[in-house]
Amino acid sequence: MNSRRRFLQQGFWGALGAGSLRLFSRDEHLFPPQAPKGALPVVIATWDNRKATAAAWEVLNAGGRALDAVEAGVHIPEADPNDTSVGYGGFPDRDGNVTLDACIMDEFGNAGSVSFLQHIMHPISVARRVMERTPHVMLAGDGALEFALSEGFKKTNLLTDTARRAWEEWKVKSEYKPIINFERHDTIGMVAIDAQNRIAGACSTSGLAFKMRGRVGDSPIIGAGMYADNEVGAAAGTGLGEIVLRTLSCFLVVEEMRRGKHPQRAVEYAIRRIAQKYPKQAAENQVGIVAIDKKGRHGAFGLQSGFNYAIYQNGQNQVFEAGHYFPAPPK
Ligand code: ASP
Numbered sequence: 001m002n003s004r005r006r007f008l009q010q011g012f013w014g015a016l017g018a019g020s021l022r023l024f025s026r027d028e029h030l031f032p033p034q035a036p037k038g039a040l041p042v043v044i045a046t047w048d049n050r051k052a053t054a055a056a057w058e059v060l061n062a063g064g065r066a067l068d069a070v071e072a073g074v075h076i077p078e079a080d081p082n083d084t085s086v087g088y089g090g091f092p093d094r095d096g097n098v099t100l101d102a103c104i105m106d107e108f109g110n111a112g113s114v115s116f117l118q119h120i121m122h123p124i125s126v127a128r129r130v131m132e133r134t135p136h137v138m139l140a141g142d143g144a145l146e147f148a149l150s151e152g153f154k155k156t157n158l159l160t161d162t163a164r165r166a167w168e169e170w171k172v173k174s175e176y177k178p179i180i181n182f183e184r185h186d187t188i189g190m191v192a193i194d195a196q197n198r199i200a201g202a203c204s205t206s207g208l209a210f211k212m213r214g215r216v217g218d219s220p221i222i223g224a225g226m227y228a229d230n231e232v233g234a235a236a237g238t239g240l241g242e243i244v245l246r247t248l249s250c251f252l253v254v255e256e257m258r259r260g261k262h263p264q265r266a267v268e269y270a271i272r273r274i275a276q277k278y279p280k281q282a283a284e285n286q287v288g289i290v291a292i293d294k295k296g297r298h299g300a301f302g303l304q305s306g307f308n309y310a311i312y313q314n315g316q317n318q319v320f321e322a323g324h325y326f327p328a329p330p331k
Contacts, residue, residue, distance in 0.1 A: 038296035042313040043069060043192035046238040046290055050319055052076040053312040056192055060312075066192040066200035067106045067128075074102075074124040074202045077188045081160045085186040088121050089160045090206025092167050093213050094174070098158040101205050101220035102127045103138075105228040107198035113138040115220040119155045120148045124204045127220070137222065158206075170210050187219055189226055189236025189250075191292055199294070201228035203236050217241025223251035232258045233294055235267065239287030239303070243278045253291050263291040264299030268323075271301045275325050288322060301325070 041060035043053050056073030060066070078087030085091070092098045102123035103113035112131025115138065117123050126148045130139050139147050149155065187205035194200075203226040205219040218241035219225035225241070227250035228234035235253035237244055244250075249270045256266035267289045275282040288307030290300045300309045300320070305328035310319045 038293070038298070039314050040197065040296045041066075041069075041192065041194050042292055042296045042298065042311065043073060043190060044290045044292055044298050044300070044309060044311045044313075045073065045188055045190040046236060046288055046307075046309055047186045047188070048308055048310055048319045049073070049077060049186075049188050049190070050310045050312075050317050051080075052188060052190060053310045054317055056190065057312040057317065060192060060194050063195055065107075065196075066194040066198045067104070069192045069194065070190045070200045070202035071104065071124055071128055073190050073192075074188055074204045075122055077186070078122050078124060078204055081162070083186060084163060084166070084209070085206055086188055086204050087123065087206065088156065088158050089163055090158065091163050091209035092159055093207075093215065094170075094210045095213050096159065096164070096167055097213065098163070098206055099213075100158075101207055101216055101225075102203060103220045103222055103226055104128050104131060104200070104202045105222065105226065105234075106131070106200050107228075107230040109229065111137050111222045113220040113222060114140070114144040114148075115216045116141040116214060117144040117148065119145060119158065120153050121156045121158065122153070124202050126151070126153060127202075138220065140216075167210065187225075187238040189219075189238055189290065191226070191228060191234035191236050191290065193234075193292060193294065193296060197294065199228050199230045199234050199292075201226045201234040201236055205238075207241070218244035218249075221245060223248045225250060227251045227254045229254050229258070231294070233263060233292050235263075235270075235289055235291035237287060237289040238307075240281065240285040243274050243281050243285065244287055247273050247277060249274065249287070249289055250291075253289060257291065257293050262299065263293050263297055264301070267291050267299040267301040268325075271303055271325050275303060283326060290322075305329070 056069040059069035081089035288302035300322035
């Protein structure tokens, strides 16, 4: 393909941004086909989390606050035993412990977070309590658990039979490294704007399956797994936390929107940053980011094909495939 044709296909920003035309796959830089103009209220979530966006929409549609909407939305996968990456039913670490990470932000820029939390089904609500009832932003491990119990949360066994069996199978080879493949990621990152133009974001995960004990990823780190700024917009992510942490991807997305980028261009920019800075890990793993700006416009993009997202807007709850940086593997 000659470079002019490639340029036209990829668009100006694609060609300019990378400094190298070869770095782009054909289907990159396409705006999401739906609702490019934006509308409020809106809620968007990583992966096909339509049940979660529906729960959030109920709050938004009743005139509720974005913060309540994202908390209600994230509760859905947290309580779902079939979701093996979030809350109850999440795959354990390599020693068989389910350990959870979550964070939340409101329209005032307040933030709360928990990491390495065990035995509590709804870490997102504990994160909210940290935000609202403590002078801190983040509580970890036993301290987070003690705080949750003192707030009336109940201890629950989060290891389901399915997750235990998967862990026992994994133990047969017991490779001393996180096993990462795209299907194992379905952390929920969710951001919303309500009818009064208030923004909020939330993120919740059990982290990488069979991770080292004590490992914490991007999801509870404000600015890495999620970031929201009421003046600009919000972003949330999923995928290999180690490369999101090192680039503070969601903060980067929001800052790029602040500088005037459309959410789609902003998420492409952040994903490209990961791919260029950590080419080997990026090529072998997935990261996906969703974003909205204050006009209710959205963007979504992944390192690899297969990243999809749910968006509830204009009364419609839909799921779409996101564009991706690396070419899709041949079928
Ligand atoms: N981002 C999560 C983590 O690294 C994992 C995931 O999204 O699947 O903990």
